[in-house]
Amino acid sequence: MFFNKEKRIHYLGFNDVWFSVIGILMLSLSTDYIFNNSFGTYPLVMALYSWSASLVITICDWLIIRRILIFLRKKYPDFKDDTKRIVIFFIAIVTTIFIIDNIGGHVLEYLYRLSGRNANYNTQLKVLLPVILLTIMIMAIYEAMYYYARLKTSIRAEEQAKQVIIQAQLDTLRNQAQPHFLFNSLNTLRDIIEEDTKEEAKEFVDKLSDVYRFILESGNANLITLEKELKFTKAYIHIQQERFGDNLKVNWNIPEAELLTMVVPMSLQLLIENAIKHNIISRAKPLVITIETKDGQLVISNKIQSKSTQLPSTKIGLKNIEKRYAIISNSPIAIKNDGKYFTVTLPLLKPSDQK
Numbered sequence: 001m002f003f004n005k006e007k008r009i010h011y012l013g014f015n016d017v018w019f020s021v022i023g024i025l026m027l028s029l030s031t032d033y034i035f036n037n038s039f040g041t042y043p044l045v046m047a048l049y050s051w052s053a054s055l056v057i058t059i060c061d062w063l064i065i066r067r068i069l070i071f072l073r074k075k076y077p078d079f080k081d082d083t084k085r086i087v088i089f090f091i092a093i094v095t096t097i098f099i100i101d102n103i104g105g106h107v108l109e110y111l112y113r114l115s116g117r118n119a120n121y122n123t124q125l126k127v128l129l130p131v132i133l134l135t136i137m138i139m140a141i142y143e144a145m146y147y148y149a150r151l152k153t154s155i156r157a158e159e160q161a162k163q164v165i166i167q168a169q170l171d172t173l174r175n176q177a178q179p180h181f182l183f184n185s186l187n188t189l190r191d192i193i194e195e196d197t198k199e200e201a202k203e204f205v206d207k208l209s210d211v212y213r214f215i216l217e218s219g220n221a222n223l224i225t226l227e228k229e230l231k232f233t234k235a236y237i238h239i240q241q242e243r244f245g246d247n248l249k250v251n252w253n254i255p256e257a258e259l260l261t262m263v264v265p266m267s268l269q270l271l272i273e274n275a276i277k278h279n280i281i282s283r284a285k286p287l288v289i290t291i292e293t294k295d296g297q298l299v300i301s302n303k304i305q306s307k308s309t310q311l312p313s314t315k316i317g318l319k320n321i322e323k324r325y326a327i328i329s330n331s332p333i334a335i336k337n338d339g340k341y342f343t344v345t346l347p348l349l350k351p352s353d354q355k
Helices: 004-013 016-035 044-073 081-113 123-194 198-217 226-247 269-278 315-327
Strands: 250-253 287-294 296-303 334-337 341-349
Touching: 004 044, 004 081, 016 044, 016 123, 044 081, 044 123, 044 287, 081 296, 123 198, 198 226, 198 269, 226 269, 226 287, 269 296, 269 341, 315 334
Parallel strands: 250 287
Antiparallel strands: 287 296, 296 341, 334 341
């Protein structure tokens, strides 16, 4: 574990090699000062010899406590187990220092006596408390780093989960829009077959296939340039004008500078489709749809001339556009029905506007 960088980072929250080296040196010097003050009492060579005993005991303490720390993190990895793990770890620190320092002290006492020096370690056990406190303070840094690393991982995982959910929602809404378009196109094709020649129906199917090719080419994009959306919508309108002729009119007022802004794919086409479906289109009452840009928004409006009987509707067009805009950006669409005109305003977005 000590030599495996990936495992150190995983279980400790950071690469602790230098932290361990510096921590052991600081703790051993502090312990030596508390017990013997070797560098203030003995000559340098003797002081280093005396400090080396504290260094060995500190290394044993550190490695054992560190191992216990890793074991507890493997056993209690969840945030909900933090209190239990920290309490057990605290008890383990106290127990380890008491046992290791006691054993180490008696070993040192024995070695000193062999060399003819007097030593009585038992009288110094009371000073273990400062050593325990210092160790707990240093190990608290381990806990803080581990908590921070887990918190970042948790936040990242939560964001990734949100992105997966959002993408799934967008995929669902996008897949709704395409059958919605097909449903209404088949209704139109039925009317053409009933009213016009087979050649015109065949031409309609060819145009419809071109439109669907465009849908497939747009792939899974959440946003599309206004230029591409206009190209797609004009192809769709061309199909509809084969049925309605001059009774369906579209007035365009789109400056070239706005063409690189972005909209939700198929949003404009869905709005044109809804207008055609819900309004009378005849020589006496031609349907005029105005599409223009105002203040960084795409505005689609038509005079309301409701049909006495309505075609079956899936009722997902406007809601579909609303939901996709809500998921992708913080800019909502606006829908206005004043009884005379029906107007929908779509925000023109930039890639940076996406959530």
